[in-house]
Amino acid sequence: DQQVKQNSPSLSVQEGRISILNCDYTNSMFDYFLWYKKYPAEGPTFLISISSIKDKNEDGRFTVFLNKSAKHLSLHIVPSQPGDSAVYFCAASDGEGSQGNLIFGKGTKLSVKP
Amino acid sequence: NAGVTQTPKFRVLKTGQSMTLLCAQDMNHEYMYWYRQDPGMGLRLIHYSVGEGTTAKGEVPDGYNVSRLKKQNFLLGLESAAPSQTSVYFCASSYPRTGNTEAFFGQGTRLTVV
Numbered sequence: 001d002q003q004v005k006q007n008s009p010s011l012s013v014q015e016g017r018i019s020i021l022n023c024d025y026t027n028s029m030f031d032y033f034l035w036y037k038k039y040p041a042e043g044p045t046f047l048i049s050i051s052s053i054k055d056k057n058e059d060g061r062f063t064v065f066l067n068k069s070a071k072h073l074s075l076h077i078v079p080s081q082p083g084d085s086a087v088y089f090c091a092a093s094d095g096e097g098s099q100g101n102l103i104f105g106k107g108t109k110l111s112v113k114p
Numbered sequence: 115n116a117g118v119t120q121t122p123k124f125r126v127l128k129t130g131q132s133m134t135l136l137c138a139q140d141m142n143h144e145y146m147y148w149y150r151q152d153p154g155m156g157l158r159l160i161h162y163s164v165g166e167g168t169t170a171k172g173e174v175p176d177g178y179n180v181s182r183l184k185k186q187n188f189l190l191g192l193e194s195a196a197p198s199q200t201s202v203y204f205c206a207s208s209y210p211r212t213g214n215t216e217a218f219f220g221q222g223t224r225l226t227v228v
Contacts, residue, residue, distance in 0.1 A: 009154075034216065043118070043204055043219030044157070089156060101147070101172070102217060106156035 003027045004092050006105035013112050019077040021108050023090030026071065030092040034102065035064060035075050038087045047088070048075070080112045116140050120205050120220035127195040127227045135190040135223050137205030145208045146188035147172070147217065148180060150201040157204065163188055195227045 005024045013019045023033075031052040036044035050057040050064045050073065057064050063076045077084055090105040118139045127133055137146065148160040159172030163182040177199060179191045188207075192199060202224050206217040 006156075036219075041222070043206075043221045045219070046216045049216060091157075101159060101162060104149075104157040106154060 001026075002105075003030075004090055004103050004105040006088075006090055006108050008108050009106070010109045010111070013080045013110065015082055015112055015114050016079045019075075019080045019084065019110055019112065021075040021077075021088050021090075021110065023073050023075075023105055024071060025073075025092050027092070027094060027103075028071070029094040030103075032093045033064070033066060033073050034091045034093075035062075036089040036091060036104075038089065038107070044089060077110075080110075082112050082114050085110055085112045118205055118207055118218050118220035120203075120223050122223060123221065124224050125226070127192075127225065129195060129197060129227060131195050132191070132193050133195065133225075134192075135203055135205075135225075137188045137190070137207075137220060139186055139188075139205075139207040139218070141207060141218065142185070143207035143209055143218075144185075145217075146182065147206040147208075148178070148188065148190045149204045149206065150174065151204060151222075152201050160190065160203075195225075197227045199225065200227045201225060 034049040035047040037047045038044040048059050048062045048064050050066050066073045087107045087109045089107045091102040121136045147162040149157040158174050161180040163169045166185040169180045181189045202222050204222050205220040208217040
């Protein structure tokens with residue numbers, strides 16, 4: 001029973017356009033959400049996060065949107081660059097209930113074409 | 115600043131052999147984690163530790179043991195390796211949850227059990 005779902009295994013976008021990566025969750029107790037980026041043969045690196053008390057968080061080209069009623073979050077990358085090509089993992093936490101443990105989605109592989 | 119360091123980076127084991135994966139962090143983090151990543155499965159938590167001398171089971175703990183004798187080190191042991199344990203293993207560390215749970219990951223250990 002997957003609590004964090006990334007239904008698109010892959011996404012291809014042209015350089016300069018917007019990339020939108022989606023994530024759905026089922027556990028209403030989740031109150032903190034993160035996006036990680038992973039290049040081949042490297043560990044995941046933290047990208048951006050959002051608390052459930054917010055509906056948007058922005059950091060440069062990266063913006064995360066949270067829709068709590070729909071249990072849905074998305075990561076927008078504008079403009080997309082070839083260096084953004086990587087696997088993106090969505091993760092969620094319910095804080096004390098799980099000792100802060102992160103539940104990860106299966107990931108979406110983003111390819112940004114020049 | 116090294117962050118999270120995993121050794122070894124690669125290993126091939128025969129079925130039934132044992133080995134220990136070492137994770138070291140120099141950020142004075144309380145929490146440490148071991149994940150495995152398999153194709154199409156995302157990151158799954160094996161075991162975690164909320165402080166020196168403590169360990170707890172994650173989502174997929176069977177076949178693994180862990181120890182946290184020192185705050186900076188978290189060891190993952192395979193007592194009798196099985197082909198199903200072929201995977202990429204990631205260690206991570208984080209501060210205690212105070213409102214976010216950003217975790218820092220090591221570069222991974224690629225283990226093949228033949």
